Amino acid sequence: MAFLLRRVVFYLAAFIAAATINFFLPRLMPGDPIQKMFAGAGSDLSLENLNALKLTFGFIDAPIGEQYLAYLKSVFTGDLGRSVRFFPLPVTELLGRALIWTVGLVGTATIIGFTIGTLLGVMAAWRRGTRFDTVISLLSIFSSSVPAVVVSLITLFAFGYTLGWFPNGYAADPMLDPAWGWDYIASVLYHGTLPMLTMVIVLTGGFAVTMRNNMINLLGEDYIVMGRAKGLSDRGVMLWYAARNALLPTVSALAISLGAVLGGSLVTEVVFNYPGMGNTLYQAILARDYPVIQGALLIMTAAMLVANFVVDLSYVLLDPRLKRA
Amino acid sequence: MSAPVLSIRNLTIDYIGATSDFHAVKNVSFDIGKGEFFGLAGESGCGKSTIAFAISRLHRPPALIRTGSQILLDGRDVFTLDDAALKQLRWREVAMVFQSAMNSLNPVLSIERQFYDVLKTHTGMSRVAARARAAELLKLVDIPADRLTAYPHQLSGGMRQRVVIAICLALNPKLLIMDEPTTALDVVVQREILERIHKLRQELGFSVLFITHDLALMVQVSDRIGIMLEGELVEVNDAQAIYRTPQHDYTKKLWASIPRLTGKPIAEVTP
Amino acid sequence: QVVLTVSSEQTTTYVRNFNPFNQTSARATTKDFIYEPLAIFNRLAGAKWEYRLAESFELADDLKSITFVLRDGLKWSDGQPLTADDVVFTYDNLKKFPALDFNSVGKLMESVEKLDARTVRFNLIQPNSLVATTIVAMPIVPQHIWKDVADPVTFTNENPVGSGPMTEITRFTPQVYEQCRNPNYWDAASLHVDCIRMPQLADNPQVLAALVDGTLDWATSFVPDIDNTFVAKDPVNNHYWFLPSSLVAFTLNLESPDANNKKAFNDVNFRRAVSMLIDRQSIIDIAGYGYPVINEDPAMLGSFYKAFGNPEVVTQFGQYGKFDLEAGKALLEQSGYVDKDGDGFRDNADGTPIAIDIEIPNGWTDWIDAVQIAIESLKQGGLNVKMSTPEESVWASDLIDAKYSMSLNAIASAANPYFPYIRSFNPADFGKSRTSAQRWTDPEVVEMLNKYTQVKDPAEQKSIMDAIQLKVAAAMPVIPVYNSPSFYQYSTKRFTGWANAENPITSPVVSNANPGRLLQLLALRPVAQ
């Protein structure tokens, strides 16, 4: 378990480092949310009163070290402060709401994209050089190279505006009350279709290419040939010998690519006005809502760390070579 | 010699390239009799493994077995078999030990699972029965049954090679192909393994196609030997004949290059 | 139950915050609807005061105090009486917590005293004839509740006790909330709406969608190409009426850090020429979808303050407010701004180069479009101009600190032109407010402005205002472009009584900057189903 221990230490250090970056980034940014609010509103708040407000919202000029320690403490106690824009909503609650949507969107899209992509990759590699392989490879290259913005906009254009099959955004019909009723769920699914489709398109190609290349690299291995020599069925060799081994690097690519997935989901959420983490972060950046920016970045980083940790764990489970006493 | 187990006729195999082909095996013919230990020797890259792969039709593109080649196993031409028959043939009749023991076991499956694969596919054996059979087979190669739950990386190279041999014997094949089974091992381990094969063959009566480039070893273990040079089979003969009275210049040159442990360091080339 | 569906703010989630002093995150229906103003100045229907909580107010002759008399029998929504004590408490509280004072009204007060249970006198530091406007913008809160609030700045007032028509929060979720009738409302007889419902709508397209499908009765939102995208969907019921509001104008920084620019900017002919090189109509048509109202008034009042306008301004200086490429070029030419160094751009008469950077906040796309259009004609006029788009608050502080060369600025509209003038030209505000960013002042103008607040006679006021306008127009310190529209969409499907061009009863914009929305609410009548 030394391997896992090492990783845990890394994750802790990474988390603290990320938290630190989070702390300093907004402090480097010019402007603060209060000033921002009044820059737009053209209100008559006097400079003195503005400063009084800043103080109340915690934009204090305490020594940076002191602020940092207080911040670290609050991070570890799960207190991310309160949103300025949505005062006094605690950041955790604001992001908690957003997180549900993003997890739903990203989670489902990743599962679908990963499954389809991996299967296509496996089959393409197995039938290397056939027309199937050529078509799948080209499609995958294409889908993995087109920016998420472009895919979202085109999907929105095609299915939202031109064909009018799906709504042009939002997580659900705003007039419906969130409840576990069928209406609401149907509305959520209906609204989620296009963002989901976008994410799946963006993700599938990458997984397919990775899996295909991993598979092809493995197909020359002796144990694959031995699997065939044993008279196992093609599908058995493909799945139990090749795919299973090729999956390992793909899974770790998945964890690393989660950062990109989050980036893709940010764009998709913005285009479709989906109330997830990415959109919340984006809005917070526009409003200079520092506590929310900090919180969102921290949660995203934590999600990356958790994903990597899960991958590490699954590595240990999937690959007996790591299971050292 | 009675009807041969394996009979190769005019085997020609090319590797297709983008512009030109590489002729890896050129019109090779030889037989292996029942219970015979046949050695195939030759330098690296002369086409030995290519022949071995062709016997159970394991090649993948861009290898191409030219029309006109024949490989008869017990009189049946393997090139005419359909998929189902081919799967039957593999391992049941021809089992194979690959060049590198390190890599021929699936690293993520337990040893037991790799026995079970074969037994399940070919005999539909249950997991429990397969476990018993696997334990029995491991005993043949002198590995305690409790290693069944181990994963390949937990075994030493020699042990892995013996596990592969045990898996090969699972279905009592008629022909065991060993493609340089011991090159990665040191001499003592090599010796152990070959002694065991030698004994098992006497007990079980299978034939062996033994591929190596170590001529001295080959003469020690084989009944008959074929010498290959750049895709062609240049000489086939009794082991002793190959050693004592090599016919082909190439064979003679080979012997002349091998330092000896006793007597003169280098053998005289018999003119 | 009569429910009115309103979109008065765009947000991604609702947070239960009804603190009327909070400018950033309180719900937009807090002021006016929960906390009724003392009075509302109705600019439209005859420019007169509508008394609400106050029954009247009286400015002292020396203009050093103002006395408000509350209506009889006013009650808070919880049944407690609303008295002068509450007013005094509110102002004392502002002094205690300056962060609450979003209107800077505390600065004007010497003291606030209760004369009797219904009468309050505000004693002013300086004579001020316009102070009522500022005072009525400050909500009055109940003493019996707020005295126990430890930190009223961060207090979220989740269950507000108020004086307005809609005080009861009957439902609150992040997606929608409802505010219903105040059981103790003094003017219940005028109120024909039982509840207002605010669905959470995140942005303009979403509001448009809700407008088009008939969900919303009353909204304030930018809608592109509104005749096609909204009205045409249901021409009988879907309507809009855009009123001009704040002035959008170019400012040239007379204290520009760049000495060469500064030289040019301080020349009135240069400023006039720049003004003549700006294609206002294209800006309005293209950047503004035709919604804004053009402002070609060199004294910067324009049609918004039509009632105050001095016709002399147009006669004397009108041509400087109009786009005229050739005239602009000619004026530059004759003032000595020609290309001396051969780089294709005009230079100062002494040969020093002029290079103007127009600073615009990042993300304010209509302004960016406007500036891009302006740049085209300015370049044709031979000026070296480009645009930069710093972050919003950077832009704001650059303007406050006069660290820019040229910018587009917004000057809030008010009940009286005195306010834009004093905010723009009062040297005491230099370095404190964005409105004074051009750093132009004139002692005579300031003196006249001070005098303006100290006279009571309307005729005298008018003559002062006329004189000020001439002075300003002559100097042209600010280059007006347009008055931006305030957006107002409504549906007659369920309610009638809406203000519009034919029926200009009040300013009906439902955003929280417009107290007139209360009058609009009271004017609504449900359509019999």
Next chain:
Amino acid sequence: MTDSAPILALDNVSKVFHRGGSTVHAARAVSFALHPGRTLALVGESGSGKTTAARLIMREYRPDQGRLLFRGEPIEGSAVRDMKAYRSAVQMVFQDPFSSLNPVHTIRYHLERPMRLHQSSLKGAARDAAIAEVLTRVKLDPALILPKYPHELSGGQRQRISIARALAVNPEVIIADEPTSMLDVSVRLGILNLLNDMKRQLKLAVLYITHDIATARYVAEDIMVMYAGQIVEWGETESVLGNPQHPYTRLLLSAVPDPDRRFGDTRFSDELDRIDLIRRQSALEQPEVQEIGPNHFIRPMPV
């Protein structure tokens, strides 16, 4: 042994590797000396520590204990200049001719670099001549070979280039770690002969590492048998191979393929029956040294 002074000697050198909780004794109290004009063979099974010994000499590893003597002087954390002298005196020939030449550089580059680094006095034409000379020494045609890339050469040719590169610095000692094990039988002998020639003509001291005892016999005057980091038997080649005393040596010899004997007919058949015992016992530490005969020693296996 000979009376000439050794150039290079290991004196009681030990090296332990720690890997994931277990320790591997890759070298245990290893001592030997290399003499000019003589080849010392180091044989033993895979993983016995042969390469470790080579790397200790090449200063890739630092010994945990013991000293490395160069011309009788210990070299320990020595100055950069001494290191340079050492590097030009001691060179290595690698086992794998495919990976010991950089595929992106021509043969000329491979030979020029050592010249530039270690014979910097040679310039221009002189250097070209020197390069041509080492190539002729390894029986390759300079004109043909110099512009080629490694992948254009056969395994044997590449191994010759490796040797030429080692020779290009004018070394006194050559460490050859299994220099022929990846070559085909037919070219193997050529390389061995080449090594023998070098040794004789240039008075090189050669450490020949192999697991092929027969080739060791062909090139080496002296031989050492290594097992589990320990040298278990050493002495003059003919004496050790002709009269092996340590059980492990005997086991090794009996396992070497010998075309004159069929299976079941071996020199030391009882050793073959005791494989596990011999392995286990030989792996134990054995500080005691016995002299079996003139210049023939063993560390007896504990029983």
Next chain:
Amino acid sequence: MSVLTQLLRNRKALVGVTILAIVILVAIFAPLLTEYSPTQRVGRPHQPPSTDHLLGTTRLGYDVFTRLLYGARISLAVGFGAGLLITVIGTVLGIIAGYKGGVVDEVITFLTNMVLVIPNLPLLLVLAAFIGQASPLVIAVILGFTSWAWGVRVTRSETLSIRQRDFVKSAEMLGEPSWRIMAFEIFPNLISIVGINFIGSVLFAVITEATLEFLGLGDPNTVSWGIMLYNAQNASALSVGAWWDILTPCFALAVLGLGLALINFAIDEIANPRLRTGGMLARWTGLIRRGEGTL
């Protein structure tokens, strides 16, 4: 056979290189291909494609086709600039970490893993917002300094395996200085990895620049595909039916992305012969079909 000739023989690479070449040519010769200026209103707002305006006009009345041509300049410049920076940093750090090992490696690897677990785009968003008006140059620089981690990881692991090869050892034993070993022995063997890293980074930079600009964090003075997207989105191009305004930059980004990805894929195939499927498989299939052999 040099990498270049191999590239030109690969059909995917050929298509990719052609696309890239066209985009580069278009960028260079933009002024010759259009009569308009990209920052001058030349028509009424949102005119649909016509012979005067091949791809219509924008909300402000700019010619979309002209902006497309000029926009290629920025997209390419940022792509290649940032790609180069990312690759240089990634390669240098990767080789140093892989070759030096020890503490240096630990530190670099830790940094790399750190950067890898911080989601890149959100971080970039925050950084770009912090800088305010992010000109293409600024975007390229921050991309360069935040996105090298992947390159380090790949280069390092490849360096680790090359470092094991005997030619590195033999260079060490000759006493070559370590910078020389890294630069002349290891680096040339990494060319294909570096190439993949470079093209991949260019692709990433092109996409990310467009994304940041689309999200409103770019400089609106810029004429780039991202700003085109941003303007079109702000002008509600989709809801008012001006599809040409928004689909044009979309299409351009997609095509450039595809071109780069194809080149990358091809380099991958050249570096790793196992992935190659090209000519030989076609020939093989032909031979099988003609009955000249079996498997």
